[in-house]
Amino acid sequence: MSIARFGIILLALYLIGCSSESSHHRDIQDEAYVLSLPTGFSQFDIPEDNPITKKKVELGEKLFKDVRLSRNENISCHSCHLETHAYSDTIARSLGTYGTSGVRNAPSIVNVAYKKKLFMEGGISDLERQIFAPFDHELEFDLMLDVVEQRLKQDPEYVRLFAEVFDTLPSIYGITRAIAAFERTLVMADSPFDRYFYHKDQNALSESAKRGWALFQSSKLNCTACHTLPLFTNHSFENVGLYEYYKDNGLRTATMKESDVGKFPVPTLRNVEVTYPYMHDGSMKTLDEVIEFYTTGGKSHPNQSPLIQPFNLTDGEKEDLKAFLLSLTDDSFVKP
Ligand code: HEC
Ligand code: HEC
Structure with missing residues (x-):
């Protein structure tokens, strides 16, 4: 299973590579999101092509909590990464779209912006790429991202939001970037x-x-x-x-x-x-x-x-x- 996931991620890397090369995508001017880093925390890397902006973060959070991202429209990222549990969940192995359990415990993604090697085998280096994994995984969302793209294009609110943030229709490019930008804002240390x-x-x-x-x-x-x-x-x-x-x-x-x-x-x-x-x-x-x-x-x-x-x-x-x-x-x- 892990090997299958690894292969899928390589495919995802290829796909994402293509989208970032096409120059017609551009981020529309939006207000910068001001991150206040807790005392003791250094600045983390933010990819040049994905600045954190206010509307993008709002869109990312909406996507993060949207069950339409899963095949049976029953789970979202937030189902396994719950805010009240520091964006992790409470069961040993998280449940996917078919209600069956996966193979690993969902980690907390608070402060995940500081991680350079994602996943338990450390195979992925940035959040934009990580987002492909739950979609392709049959024990998680099990849905092709282009189907998600089609679903979101039917929703006038998403059409408006993607136009405002990316100047495009809902796209895989925008979905991965908006969610990653939202995840980078989860920098918190007030204990x-x-x-x-x-x-x-x-x-x-x-x-x-x-x-x-x-x-x-x-x-x-x-x-x-x-x-x-x-x-x-x-x-x-x-x-x-x-x-x-x-x-x-x-x-x-x-x-x-x-x-x-x-x-x-x-x-x-x-x-x-x-x-x-x-x-x-x-x-x-x-x-x-x-x-x-x-x-x-x-x-x-x-x-x-x-x-x-x-x-x-x-x-x-x-x-x-x-x-x-x-x-x-x-x-x-x-x-x-
Ligand atoms: C050699 C490095 C190392 C040392 C030393 C170490 N840990 Fe860990 N700790 C880990 C690793 C790696 C894991 C995860 C292991 C796994 O998932 O199989 C872990 C897991 C944990 C967890 C579970 C966290 C979670 O979210 O699952 C706790 C709690 C913890 N360690 C506390 C401690 C305490 C207390 C000590 C000192 C007695 C300690 N650790 C010493 C590396 C270390
Ligand atoms: C079915 C439950 C489930 C869903 C849905 C899910 N995740 Fe996860 N997530 C996990 C598990 C389990 C892992 C650990 C997997 C591993 O390391 O192989 C994980 C790992 C991650 C990591 C890597 C964290 C680290 O410390 O390396 C990030 C980031 C993440 N998920 C974000 C997301 C986002 C964004 C979504 C929605 C697009 C999402 N997850 C959907 C269960 C889930």
Whole structure:
């Protein structure tokens, strides 16, 4: 399945290549969207041919939430990337247009603009290209994008919006760019931890969460070796020793190297309270389970990172570590 998806993405790359070469497409003048980056966050790359503008973002959000993008008109991007769950979902393997489950856990796409290697095998480098995947996937939308284009052309409101934003009829070119522009605006970091760490508010964290933060960075736990500030990921791919035998090979699917079996992207821990279940396959339901897993040092696998080692924690320390993880929830949008 993953290999099939990879082939489809290559086709998508070819198609998108064609559209961006045709010079009659141009972005109409629209007001620039002013992104306010949280303290500690650097500017991310924005493709030159897809500036973020106000109307484009509105169109992108409308498309993101539109069920007409799926074959049976029953699911949208938002069905698997729900705002209240930091744009992830709550089931181990997300349900597609036929109500059947896919193969992986939907990741949070908050702050996804900072990711240079998308998907769990890291095979895609930009959001415009990523958008082809759910359409072609029989366990997700399962609908050709040109059918979507036809559907949207029947809707006078979309005709008006695409004319305003892209000066064209609804098109694959515009669909992918508008959704990508919307996704780039999901840059958010307004959690108790941010108020404590970046804005120096000593009262923003409980004493327990402060002790948890100290443990998290300690040489004993060494979580910050991979989950680094500000996104709590260093964007590398690592095998944490979840299994002795992996059903899903992760990075190897893209590289075909045995040394990459079981390597998955280090996930952001921002909003981890609401992005359950955890791990690439959603196999752990609670943060307690994840903490328990790390104390055991995981399963031995030839590719397991040497940074994952067993350690002992008292029950109180486990609670502290969890309190710290819970302080990473952005209460401005997840829990307004
Ligand atoms: C049926 C559920 C489902 C739907 C519908 C869906 N996604 Fe996803 N999405 C997932 C899953 C599962 C993954 C992880 C797949 C993988 O890595 O192979 C994912 C991955 C992604 C990623 C990559 C994130 C990362 O960290 O690498 C982005 C971006 C994304 N989706 C955006 C979208 C957009 C935009 C749409 C609508 C056009 C959409 N998704 C529709 C389930 C879904
Ligand atoms: C070697 C790098 C590395 C280290 C060190 C590390 N992690 Fe992770 N962490 C990962 C990777 C990779 C995953 C995803 C694994 C997967 O999906 O199979 C992950 C997953 C997680 C998750 C689940 C997040 C989600 O959304 O699914 C949590 C929570 C977590 N780690 C917390 C910690 C804590 C706490 C520590 C310290 C005890 C720690 N990690 C140490 C790499 C690391």
